[in-house]
Amino acid sequence: MSVLELRAVSKVYGQGVTEVVALHDVDLAVDPGQMVAVMGPSGSGKSSLLTIAGSLEAPTSGEVLVGGGKLAEMSRDELARLRRRSIGYVFQDFNLLPGLTAVENVSLPLELDGLSARRARAAGMTALERLDLADRAGHFPDQLSGGERQRVAIARAVVGDRRLLLADEPTGALDSSTGEAVMRLIRQACKQGVAAVVVTHDAQSASWADRVIFLRDDRVTDGTSPPAGPESLLAPGPGFPSGPAL
Template sequence: MGLMLVLNGVSRSYHAGEMEVRAVRDVSLVAHPGTLTAVMGPSGSGKSTLLTVAGGLQPSDGGQVSVAGVRIDGLSERDLYRHRRKHIGYVFQDFNLVQILTAAENVALPLELDGVPSKRARQAAMRALDAVDMTEQADRFPATLSGGQQQRVALARAIAGDRRLILADEPTGALDTANAEAVLDVLVRLVRGGVACVVVTHDHSVAARADRVLRMRDGILEQAA
């Protein structure tokens, strides 16, 4: 399997009032299947902006972004949407689960929105929940789950449908130490199974288990010391 993510000279700016902020400056990055890449840096360094550009959630101002061998920076909105949904799973600090849906329904929902029949979507959701050790909680609602369990459901949603690139923004940031460690264990296991993962984090325990650690400062990405 080839590279899951390639950034080549990517930049992104935005305006805060009359001031232009260069959030991402000429960044190049590759993510291989079966590797966990951690991006660390202070708040405001451009980490989250880098992740949204890498995932096609906002456009770059320059450079090239490729996911699963396809350049996404030139795709139409419709084709970009389809490519994202097929290949990329997103994980956020606050889980972003739908409170009125069960764990299994949350995982199945993106597949059903893509036209997968409900029965097949449920089967795929159960496989994904099994991969994160959450099958016993499949029919529970988010409010009845711990933070760590909710994040594992979010991880299951990210990989359901055999997505092979996970982009995670502070996935352990809202968790206590024990739950953060449990989520990290699952994330590392998914990576060892062939998923490529790029995670932005302040958590040194995440960085300690990453295959590669990069540091971002003032929009510039560099190898950590």
């Protein structure tokens, strides 16, 4: 059974002359252990796809299922529980709580779900260590660089027993070496059965995925397995947009 399914999902914002179609009849299934990269030009609906997949907003039409459960049939409490326990989300703007340290930000979802503070902090520290942030665990977000805040957000998204990881440009604020470490961590989560959807403009990051899909003009226009190396993603060719579309 797929961890995530989008069935004929459409999303429309506004009405009349202000109407904007973000997604139109999008179908997508992501299985356990699979990483799917989503690429496409700005405004093609990539971020809308993630927020709908993560139950942060509802589609205008179509169905979204996570772990076989239909999101439209869940109560607000059930959706909150699903996000807390099963879905890890990496936002472009990090969304870290300014009054909590790095390790407290990472361990908070586990504590909210009833894990003891000691065990939650231990799990948080492990996640930070994997991203070379153990020495920054006691620092607050405004004491961290942009790249460090991004890595804390990644650690928070993968800590605990998550089934679905949704990442919006997870390597956007990172240098190539740290970006590779982040993608390796996401890949490691997939090896443990997590399903991941990663929105990216970066061909190097997309090359870590099992599948690459493209959004253009609110539709999925092509899907493919990544070629042998990231350099081939940079070259124009069938199914791969060139220039600013990446």
